[in-house]
Structure formats: C-alpha cells, structure tokens
Amino acid sequence: LQSPEPPYLRALNPPQREAVLTTEGPLLVLAGAGTGKTACLTARLAHLIWTRKAWPSEILAVTFTNKAAREMKERVARALGQDVEGMPWLGTFHAIGAKMLRRHAELVGLQSNYTILDTDDQLRLLKQLIQAAEIDEKRWPPRLLAGLIDRWKNGGWMPADVTPGESEQYANGKGQQLYHAYQDRLKDLNACDFGDLLLHMLVILKTHRDVLEHYQQRFKYILVDEYQDTNSAQYLWLRLLAQERKNICVVGDDDQSIYSWRGAEVANILKFEKDFPGAKVVRLEQNYRSTPHILAAASGVIAHNGGRLGKELWTDADEGEKVKVIGVWDGPEEARRVGEEIEAFQSKGGSLDDVAILVRAQFQTREFEDRFIQIGLPYRIIGGFRFYERQEIRDALAYLRVVTQPADDLAFERIVNTPKRGLGDKAMAKLHAYARAENIPLSLAAKRIIDTDELTPQARRSLGDLVANFARWRDTANDLPHAELARIVLDESGYTAMWQADRSAEAAGRLENLTELARAMEEFDTLGSFLEHVSLVMDNDAGEDREHVTIMTIHAAKGLEFDTIFLAGWEEGVFPSQRSLDEGGNKSLEEERRLAYVAITRARRLAHIVHAANRRIYGQWTSSIPSRFIGELPEEHIDSETSMTGGESLWRANWSEQGDPFANVARAGGRGPGWRRAATSGALPKTGKVMEARASAVSFGAKPRTDIALGQRIFHEKFGYGSVQEIEGNKLEIEFEKAGRKRVLDSFVEPA
Numbered sequence: 001l002q003s004p005e006p007p008y009l010r011a012l013n014p015p016q017r018e019a020v021l022t023t024e025g026p027l028l029v030l031a032g033a034g035t036g037k038t039a040c041l042t043a044r045l046a047h048l049i050w051t052r053k054a055w056p057s058e059i060l061a062v063t064f065t066n067k068a069a070r071e072m073k074e075r076v077a078r079a080l081g082q083d084v085e086g087m088p089w090l091g092t093f094h095a096i097g098a099k100m101l102r103r104h105a106e107l108v109g110l111q112s113n114y115t116i117l118d119t120d121d122q123l124r125l126l127k128q129l130i131q132a133a134e135i136d137e138k139r140w141p142p143r144l145l146a147g148l149i150d151r152w153k154n155g156g157w158m159p160a161d162v163t164p165g166e167s168e169q170y171a172n173g174k175g176q177q178l179y180h181a182y183q184d185r186l187k188d189l190n191a192c193d194f195g196d197l198l199l200h201m202l203v204i205l206k207t208h209r210d211v212l213e214h215y216q217q218r219f220k221y222i223l224v225d226e227y228q229d230t231n232s233a234q235y236l237w238l239r240l241l242a243q244e245r246k247n248i249c250v251v252g253d254d255d256q257s258i259y260s261w262r263g264a265e266v267a268n269i270l271k272f273e274k275d276f277p278g279a280k281v282v283r284l285e286q287n288y289r290s291t292p293h294i295l296a297a298a299s300g301v302i303a304h305n306g307g308r309l310g311k312e313l314w315t316d317a318d319e320g321e322k323v324k325v326i327g328v329w330d331g332p333e334e335a336r337r338v339g340e341e342i343e344a345f346q347s348k349g350g351s352l353d354d355v356a357i358l359v360r361a362q363f364q365t366r367e368f369e370d371r372f373i374q375i376g377l378p379y380r381i382i383g384g385f386r387f388y389e390r391q392e393i394r395d396a397l398a399y400l401r402v403v404t405q406p407a408d409d410l411a412f413e414r415i416v417n418t419p420k421r422g423l424g425d426k427a428m429a430k431l432h433a434y435a436r437a438e439n440i441p442l443s444l445a446a447k448r449i450i451d452t453d454e455l456t457p458q459a460r461r462s463l464g465d466l467v468a469n470f471a472r473w474r475d476t477a478n479d480l481p482h483a484e485l486a487r488i489v490l491d492e493s494g495y496t497a498m499w500q501a502d503r504s505a506e507a508a509g510r511l512e513n514l515t516e517l518a519r520a521m522e523e524f525d526t527l528g529s530f531l532e533h534v535s536l537v538m539d540n541d542a543g544e545d546r547e548h549v550t551i552m553t554i555h556a557a558k559g560l561e562f563d564t565i566f567l568a569g570w571e572e573g574v575f576p577s578q579r580s581l582d583e584g585g586n587k588s589l590e591e592e593r594r595l596a597y598v599a600i601t602r603a604r605r606l607a608h609i610v611h612a613a614n615r616r617i618y619g620q621w622t623s624s625i626p627s628r629f630i631g632e633l634p635e636e637h638i639d640s641e642t643s644m645t646g647g648e649s650l651w652r653a654n655w656s657e658q659g660d661p662f663a664n665v666a667r668a669g670g671r672g673p674g675w676r677r678a679a680t681s682g683a684l685p686k687t688g689k690v691m692e693a694r695a696s697a698v699s700f701g702a703k704p705r706t707d708i709a710l711g712q713r714i715f716h717e718k719f720g721y722g723s724v725q726e727i728e729g730n731k732l733e734i735e736f737e738k739a740g741r742k743r744v745l746d747s748f749v750e751p752a
C-alpha cells in the first residue's frame, strides 16, 4: 500500500514535479514569469524536510527580499501542515551573510557585535576620507565613490584585487587607496557595509578551509530564487559552498534580470551548466498567473530584445480583458484617473489589497500619495521613505548604537550635538583631530579631552555631561528592558524634549514615531538583535492590517503578483528612464525593456498602462512622448483610450514610419543630465570644512610625541606660546605666556 502523496506535490505539473523531486545534483530551472519557479522552490524545501533528507537547519535557501523569505517560510509550514522549527539559513544573501559573519568576524579583524552601516553613515565616512586624502570632492563626491566601492565589492574584489588600471580612473587616481582607507576605517569602527556582509564571508571561505568545509558539510541542499540577479560575489560564494555536495538548485528567468546596475550578472545563469557539469535543466512553460492578453502583451514587448535564451509561455486561463492603455493630460490627471479606476474596482467588491501601482522611479509616487490622501484611499508605499530611515528614528538609533558600541564614531557624530549642546564645529574639529591622532574612537577621545582646557568651558561641560550620561546608560543597559532603556536615553539626553519644543508641523508625528520605535523594540529579545534587524530590514512597514493599495517601484515588485495593476508614467524619459536614453546603446535600453516585462507580468487579471502628455520633472514642465514600449505592445491585445484626441494614433503612425523618433528627444526635452546637474549643484553642504581640514593636517597615525620635552617652548593654536611644565601621557601642563596655566593635548601643540 502506497502512502498518499504529500499535499505540496499534488498541484504540480510534470516539469514542476521534476524540479521538486530531483533533489540530488545541480539543477537549473529556467522559466518565464509566473510559471511557478518560486512555487517549486517552496515545494522543494517542503519536500526535503518532509522526506527527512535534511533538517531545516541543513538547507541554505536564498530569496531576493526579506519579505519573500518570510512568505516562503509560511508556505513551507502550510505545505507541511506544521510549524517548521527554525529555518536559520532561509533569507536574503545579506541576512545570511550577516549571520555567518557574526560567527567568524574575528577572522577578518572584526568583533562579533559589529555594526552594519547604512548609506548615510557610509557617505559621511567617505566624505572624511575623501577630504583627508585631498581628493577633489566636487569631481568625486562620496555618493559616486560609494557606488564604485560597492561595485568592486559586488565583483568580489578586496582592495588588493583592484587593478592599477581600474584604480587609476577614479578619485584622482587614488581609487584603490581610498578603498583601502575605507576598509581600514570600517575595521577601526568595528563596522561593515552591506557589501562586506558577503565579501568578508567570501574571503573567509576562501582562506579558511576549516570554515569552508564546515559549511559545505552543513548545507546539504542549496536553493536560490531569482538567480538571474545574483552578482559575482554572490555567485562565487554559492559556488564555493556547493562545490562539495553539488546539491544546488537555482531558478531564474534571463528576461527578468533587472539589477545589472547593482552588479547583477545575467551571465551567471548561462554559466551554471558549465560550472556544474551534468546539471539538469528544467523548463517550465505553463503560466499560472496571468490571462492570455497580459501574457501576449508582455511577450510582445520582450521580443524586441536580442540575445535571449528564449522560452515558451502559454496559459489555459480565460482570455480575460485586453491590456488597457490610457493617455492623460498630465501627472495630476494620471493620479486622479487611477484613483477613479481603483474606486470603481472597489465599488464592484474588489479588495484594495489586490491593487498595485508600479512606478519606474521613486519620485512618481508623490502625485499618487497627494491624491489618495485627498480622497481618503488607503495606500502604502513599499521601499520608499521607510520608517527606519526617518530622521528622528535614525537619531534615536544612533544613541542606542553608541550605548552598545562605544567605538561607533558615526553614530556618535550624529548625535553629539543633537539636540544642540553648544558643541560646534570648532569643538568637534578638536575632538576629531585628537581621535585621529591617537587612533581612538570619538567617545573615548571625548572622555579624555574633557579634563583638559582644549575646549571652551561650555563645550567641556556639555560634552562632560554627555560622556557621563553614556556611562550611566551603559551601566543600566543590562538591567533594563531595552525599550525602557531607549525611553530613558531619549528623555535624559534631551532628545525627546527637543521635538516637544519644536513647533513645526512634523514634530508631533516625529514624537509618535519615537513611541512607535520603542514599541517595535519590544518585539526583540536583545537590543543587539533589534539593531541588527533594523540594519537588515529593507521592506518593513509590517503590522498594518487595513486594506490598502500598494505603491512601489517595478524593481521592488519583482516576484510579486496582484489581481489588478496600474503601470504609471510610460513616457520616454520616465520609462525608459532618461538615464538609459542618455547612455545610448542597447544595453541599458534592454534592461529597461526587461523591467517592462517584469511590470506587465505582475498582473493576474487586469493591467493598465498610463502615460501623460505633460510631466513635471525636477521642477520643470516638459511635454512627453508615450514610451516606445507602448508602441511595442501587440495591437490585438490592447485597448487604447486617450484624452488627447488622436494623439496616440498619430504617434503610433510616426513610430512605424520613422523607426526611432526618439533619438533626439533627450536633449530637445531639456532634461539631459547636464540640466539636472545644474539644478542640484551649489547645494553642497559647507559645514564640517574646518573640522576636516584640521583632521587631514594631522592625518593618520601621529603617535605619542617624542619631540616635546619638559621646559620646552611650544606653540598652541588657541593659547599661543608657552613652556611645558608637566607631561602626563598625551596631556601637557603648560604655562602660557598670555593665557596662564592650562592643560592641553599634545596633538595640538607644535615645538616653537
């Protein structure tokens, strides 16, 4: 008597079943959108556990977002009809990397409680290094160099791996030097950035055989979703881990590779069969998500790309409605129109949870937000301005980071004068220079500098108070629930009071957010685990039960599906993006087209594509032309409707006659990159100049002074000439000719 088939297998079609049941050996599932790739991975995970081929803790499963990881976990539990005890290695590359690195941090010179920097911290740090290295900051702004370093990290390169030819091109020829300095500084701070989570682990796996073997043994099975968007570092990492057992299953779709700008290599999917000889390839062709019209529309667009692997897609779903192409006058009308459509959908009994608006760029969301707030339509922005990115939340987190990790200079800097404590640029310059010279964290420098005369009495007093506060908070940290600790820190530091005294419109909201933060913390066992969570959360905002429309970028919508979608802003210069047009060539345009394919294939039943004739971009009105991708939609699968009489059909005719009517649009429209730069330049922050100038003068590594002796005549910036009376470590007691007797730090005196 055969035991009944486990439930997770029942719904699968034959190739899907094969993808699930072929557990041993390398396997590539190559298939178009909505064919059940993610569904197969989930069933496979369930199958491995059900058949006892592996414990949950012996499976490494990589998803593209934290949300996808949560969903997969839930589905596996549902498929097995039982709670799955811990799947510690199910998550994004970053989450898994972070977890491994905690265990092996010391192998790369970090402590296990290292901080994960966010972009803001990263930029602040780079800015200091750029100035210290006397690199032209206008030409090489921190953001650009952060992108460069990120690219190197995505490629799996440590500083030493950067070739001279590559280094030469950047940061006044100091590309590699800067990368080196950046990594060194991170180590001093006991911190790493997102790229490091993988890169450090990659280095460890390459250089420590025992660690590699441990994980090769541990992970009996490896599963990877969205494989077409892995970057080189991730690819190398997987290859190392899978080398021993070779039970690796990756699923992907070359037509949905949309992250090359973040270093993703679609070539990884092509290399798979070469790296794992004898790999089995399964193709899925039945789409279970969308109607035939939607599928045909998407296929029609992607067919314009070259060099595809090529896949068949079919569906036996009912024909459904054609894709609706809607032309409107301008942005506000677009939002109004979409709002109306959604209300109509709702009045027919549709749920707002089934509706999504997908945009190409963040800035497009505001128009919808304005409108939806006006008409009271609940919505949620995914991946936009997120809770943990708000100013007050970041400030509060910085306080907590300094409490847990005194070496966290970036956090310390963020809050040292927030709320205002009379610690201006001068005082900070002093503190910085001293910390640099001694190679110690700022908070330690602060502790030492307060019993000297280096700072003004007022600065000394308030820094002294802050130092004492932190000492006290650290003392109590272990005895208090951490949410309580947060409340105390924010109260005693004066931070809460600062917002209470603020009369601006946002202040009340900020105070609510701080309360919410404490609530969020309560869900975590330790402050450390909460802080780690915050660093990793990319798609949070959970906990809102109310039905709502989702607004997000196409990038964020990857892997998701909705009954009804609105694709907004399909105009040249918005989608495809201006940048892709400016770059010229086919490569970036083809990536935009893959994005269009991803966008359309998110819809189950209804897809709307909207384009406006006029658009305000970066504060300037421009008239726009419908996206070329609209022109690529097969006529028989769309219904066009436009408020611009005949405009679209005229445009369609033009398109087919002239081939590419867009070649010159970028410049003519007046929003080429030159214009954009002009609009943003002149706004570079000026603060911190004094501080950085001083910092670069003392530069790295000035150790205890050997050139200063008792009785020697010296010069001090602030107090002038004097003679050394006492030397105590790096503190000097000096009789100044004009200022009298003072205690100063040796880094601030010069032999006279």
Ligand code: ATP
Binding pocket: 011, 012, 013, 016, 031, 032, 033, 034, 035, 036, 037, 038, 039, 040, 253, 256, 287, 288, 289, 558, 559, 560, 561, 601
């Ligand atoms: P994408 O490329 O967009 O990530 P995908 O290939 O991962 O898509 P899934 O999200 O796994 O596709 O599946 C798409 C939809 O089809 C889901 O709603 C899923 O539940 C459904 N589905 C998958 N396989 C089957 C099946 N055999 N029978 C019925 N429904 C299925």
Ligand code: MG
Binding pocket: 037, 038, 039, 559
């Ligand atoms: Mg998927």
